[in-house]
Amino acid sequence: MPSLITGQEIAEHANRDSCWIIVHSESLAFSVIADGPDPSIDKVYDVTDFLDEHPGGSKIILKYAGKDATEAYEPIHPPDAIENNLPIEKHIGTVDPNTVVKVVKEVTEEDKRRQALMDARPPLDEILNLHDFEAVAKAVLPAKAWAYYSSASDDEITIRENRAAFQRIWFRPRVLRDVSSVDWSTTILGCKSSLPVYISATALGKLGHPDGEINLTRAAAKHGVIQMIPTLASCSFDEIADAAQPGQPLFLQLYVNRDREITKKYVQHAEKRGVKALFITVDAPQLGRREKDMRMKFVDDGAGAKVQEGQQDVKKDQGVARAISSFIDPSLSWKDIPWFRSITNMHIILKGVATPEDAILAYEAGCQGIVLSNHGGRQLDTSRSGVENLIDIVAALKTKGPWPNPNFSVFVDGGVRRASDVLKAIALGASAVGIGRGFLYAFSSYGQEGVEKAIQILRALKDEFEMNMRLLGARNLSEIVPEMVDASALRAHAGLTPPDNLYNATYQPLSLASFKTK
Numbered sequence: 354m355p356s357l358i359t360g361q362e363i364a365e366h367a368n369r370d371s372c373w374i375i376v377h378s379e380s381l382a383f384s385v386i387a388d389g390p391d392p393s394i395d396k397v398y399d400v401t402d403f404l405d406e407h408p409g410g411s412k413i414i415l416k417y418a419g420k421d422a423t424e425a426y427e428p429i430h431p432p433d434a435i436e437n438n439l440p441i442e443k444h445i446g447t448v449d450p451n452t453v454v455k456v457v458k459e460v461t462e463e464d465k466r467r468q469a470l471m472d473a474r475p476p477l478d479e480i481l482n483l484h485d486f487e488a489v490a491k492a493v494l495p496a497k498a499w500a501y502y503s504s505a506s507d508d509e510i511t512i513r514e515n516r517a518a519f520q521r522i523w524f525r526p527r528v529l530r531d532v533s534s535v536d537w538s539t540t541i542l543g544c545k546s547s548l549p550v551y552i553s554a555t556a557l558g559k560l561g562h563p564d565g566e567i568n569l570t571r572a573a574a575k576h577g578v579i580q581m582i583p584t585l586a587s588c589s590f591d592e593i594a595d596a597a598q599p600g601q602p603l604f605l606q607l608y609v610n611r612d613r614e615i616t617k618k619y620v621q622h623a624e625k626r627g628v629k630a631l632f633i634t635v636d637a638p639q640l641g642r643r644e645k646d647m648r649m650k651f652v653d654d655g656a657g658a659k660v661q662e663g664q665q666d667v668k669k670d671q672g673v674a675r676a677i678s679s680f681i682d683p684s685l686s687w688k689d690i691p692w693f694r695s696i697t698n699m700h701i702i703l704k705g706v707a708t709p710e711d712a713i714l715a716y717e718a719g720c721q722g723i724v725l726s727n728h729g730g731r732q733l734d735t736s737r738s739g740v741e742n743l744i745d746i747v748a749a750l751k752t753k754g755p756w757p758n759p760n761f762s763v764f765v766d767g768g769v770r771r772a773s774d775v776l777k778a779i780a781l782g783a784s785a786v787g788i789g790r791g792f793l794y795a796f797s798s799y800g801q802e803g804v805e806k807a808i809q810i811l812r813a814l815k816d817e818f819e820m821n822m823r824l825l826g827a828r829n830l831s832e833i834v835p836e837m838v839d840a841s842a843l844r845a846h847a848g849l850t851p852p853d854n855l856y857n858a859t860y861q862p863l864s865l866a867s868f869k870t871k
């Protein structure tokens with residue numbers, strides 16, 4: 354039995370020389386109290402020696418020294434982060450429940466304002482498109498969560514270009530083709546999918562909703578969609594895998610750890626649990642500067658996370674993403690691809706390829722595909738959009754093998770909000786497209802139901818896929834051919850792009866440094 358520690362004793366360890374914190378855990382408790390009536394448990398950890406190692410800085414931990422840190426910890430750490438990272442001798446026991454008074458959290462004016470907005474959300478049946486979710490999420494999310502999710506790098510040119518590029522592609526629809534029945538289902542890397550869209554990985558889902566990424570898992574199961582699990586999910590990998598239905602296809606996004614043993618264990622565990630494809634992120638040897646996130650000073654008063662070992666020191670004003678990403682190995686190179694092949698039989702896809710040169714290298718390295726992505730505009734600003742890169746990359750791949758190539762898939766993500774965007778990418782040669790933020794905003798605003806609604810908007814009767822395919826004259830995805838689009842304007846990066854009103858209404862311009870008020 355773990356030892357019971359009184360609240361008073363914990364409160365005595367409330368400084369840099371001796372710092373204990375309480376973290377409430379639901380899932381860990383099952384291993385301790387197998388069939389007790391209350392499976393939740395408050396655990397006590399001695400984090401004194403860890404203070405200076407915490408990627409989010411020591412200040413945030415010291416704020417909770419001698420107290421319950423659950424509220425700050427939970428949204429941005431997988432539940433097993435402490436258990437996996439803090440030496441076992443520092444797990445010093447559980448809180449004696451008879452010695453603590455539960456303090457009811459003070460409801461702030463900001464909490465009240467957000468709750469009122471939650472109560473006044475548009476009913477789901479008035480949500481007509483993915484932009485609507487985005488606008489609701491912006492209103493109801495805590496400012497820090499919105500800043501983190503919506504931010505992109507530097508001047509945020511690429512994030513806007515990701516939308517604009519789709520608007521420079523025009524349709525060339527065919528008529529009189531008996532489109533009474535249309536079918537947009539497909540197979541992605543050998544897995545059935547009800548539409549040519551997968552849920553792309555986005556980190557830290559609990560900043561948006563208490564159930565985090567599991568909202569996506571459950572909605573994906575119900576509607577036959579594939580979810581890519583992020584390495585930096587708020588839920589642990591196993592929580593997500595446990596939430597999936599038997600046989601539900603899942604992909605995994607991978608950030609490669611400086612310590613390859615950690616990566617190997619993680620990848621092999623995922624494969625054992627049935628994950629079908631490994632999407633190795635290759636466009637983030639260092640995280641971009643996302644100024645909206647940085648201005649929020651997340652780390653000073655929010656938190657940081659240590660989700661994998663191998664962290665390096667980070668500065669404290671870098672925003673949440675940078676604070677928890679220092680385990681990512683910038684030395685990752687083409688030489689590592691054979692090693693990945695040697696540790697897993699999953700499909701290997703490189704996520705973040707942007708040029709024909711690298712597409713060919715990926716093909717020749719024996720990968721099963723690439724994602725043409727600029728990381729949602731969050732990495733190298735003024736990178737071109739994935740859909741623009743598709744044209745050159747498909748042309749290059751055609752010189753190397755059959756096309757479409759059953760052994761090499763090309764995916765696109767970035768800026769996809771409408772079925773028409775998806776169809777344009779398909780016409781230009783994509784196997785499927787990824788949507789990250791669209792689904793993230795759907796669960797941030799309406800939980801699992803929001804994600805289900807988002808899928809339905811894209812898919813269901815009379816909604817976007819069916820209507821667009823009929824109007825385009827395509828009865829199934831193989832009838833969507835390059836001749837159905839005019840991409841001649843895609844390369845023109847300036848000029849007559851129509852204003853993207855819905856998108857611009859939600860995305861505010863970047864703000865400049867503010868003057869001190871006193």
Ligand code: 173
Pocket residue numbers: 556585637640673674675677678728731
């Ligand atoms: O885009 C991101 O924010 C991202 O990929 C990330 C990377 C490391 C930590 C958190 C998020």
